[in-house]
Amino acid sequence: MGKPRFSSLSLTEAAIYQYGEVALAQWVLLKHRTRSSGGAVYRSFTDQRQGKFGWGRSKFFGVMSGLVEKGLAKRYPWGWALATTSKVIGTHKGNEIRHKCTLLLPKRCDERYIRDLLRLKLMEMGHRQNERYGTKLHPEQLLAIGRINAKTCGKLIRQLPHKTAQSPNTALLGSTPDQLLKCAQRGYVAMNTHRLMKTTGLGRTALFSWKKRARRRGWFTQKNRSFEVPVELEPGLPVMHEHWQATCGGKFSWGSRPKFHQASMYKMNLDY
Numbered sequence: 109m110g111k112p113r114f115s116s117l118s119l120t121e122a123a124i125y126q127y128g129e130v131a132l133a134q135w136v137l138l139k140h141r142t143r144s145s146g147g148a149v150y151r152s153f154t155d156q157r158q159g160k161f162g163w164g165r166s167k168f169f170g171v172m173s174g175l176v177e178k179g180l181a182k183r184y185p186w187g188w189a190l191a192t193t194s195k196v197i198g199t200h201k202g203n204e205i206r207h208k209c210t211l212l213l214p215k216r217c218d219e220r221y222i223r224d225l226l227r228l229k230l231m232e233m234g235h236r237q238n239e240r241y242g243t244k245l246h247p248e249q250l251l252a253i254g255r256i257n258a259k260t261c262g263k264l265i266r267q268l269p270h271k272t273a274q275s276p277n278t279a280l281l282g283s284t285p286d287q288l289l290k291c292a293q294r295g296y297v298a299m300n301t302h303r304l305m306k307t308t309g310l311g312r313t314a315l316f317s318w319k320k321r322a323r324r325r326g327w328f329t330q331k332n333r334s335f336e337v338p339v340e341l342e343p344g345l346p347v348m349h350e351h352w353q354a355t356c357g358g359k360f361s362w363g364s365r366p367k368f369h370q371a372s373m374y375k376m377n378l379d380y
Contacts, residue, residue, distance in 0.1 A: 113215050116210050116212055117136060117139065117193065117213060119132075119136075119193075119196065121230060124229060128177075128178075129226045129309070130223065131174060132226060134171050135191070136211065136213070137217075137222055138161070138190055141160050141161060141286050142190065147191075147192070148188075148189055148272070149172065149181070149187050149190065150186060150187040151188075153168055183322045191262060207347060209233070210380045211225055211229070212225075224318060225371065226346050227309075227322075228322060228327050228328075228378075230308050230309070231308055231376075234299060235299065235374060238299055238303070280340075281356040281358065282335060282356045282357065291331070296331060296374065297375075298370070298371040299374065300371035302314065303371070305317075326377055329375045329377060330375075331373040331375075333358075334368075335367060335368045335369075336367060352368075356368070357370060
């Protein structure tokens, strides 16, 4: 069996925020299915059309009415003309807003698949931001993996205090700097559940369901981080656990043996 064929469509993350994932996913699906007609959607509703979009008659006309209201389609006596891609991505100004993202659409995909894909675009945006600004790597490590240039590295080092007081217990909880460096070199970035919820706009339960589908499709790889609490630290947990959670960036769980959990590491897998 050969590889599935994909078509591509360029959008911006700002368009997802502006139009909403539901309306934009419906517009993308219609664009994907009407490439041969140049984005023209005729008024007639047939069994063939129902099979093409996966919508019933009332859903179809409701979708088209909603797209007109959102500015993603225009009504004519013969049907509708979908908004052009340039219109959808061309209404935003500023470099950050105009950052383009690419959707890879299999020949057979439905509205739910596209909505999941739009959430992936938002996750990729958050992943890039965490990769650039959220890492806890030292300036020398950032320079070594190409995240910053030598000039920026020197500037950051000069801004650091000459001596940084760090509790000896800190190194015993969570990932070590060397472990973080190796993960960063392989493209892994830490993103906690709260960050992912904020980035994708999903609630906790919906986020976990979406992640399960996304992992099954191979869109990203997730590495969980869970550590046994060293025996020498256990006596101090009742008093120090809140302080250690804050300083080491994680949470404790209390079972037969306490564990320390840090944000999972994610690597984006789609090659555009």
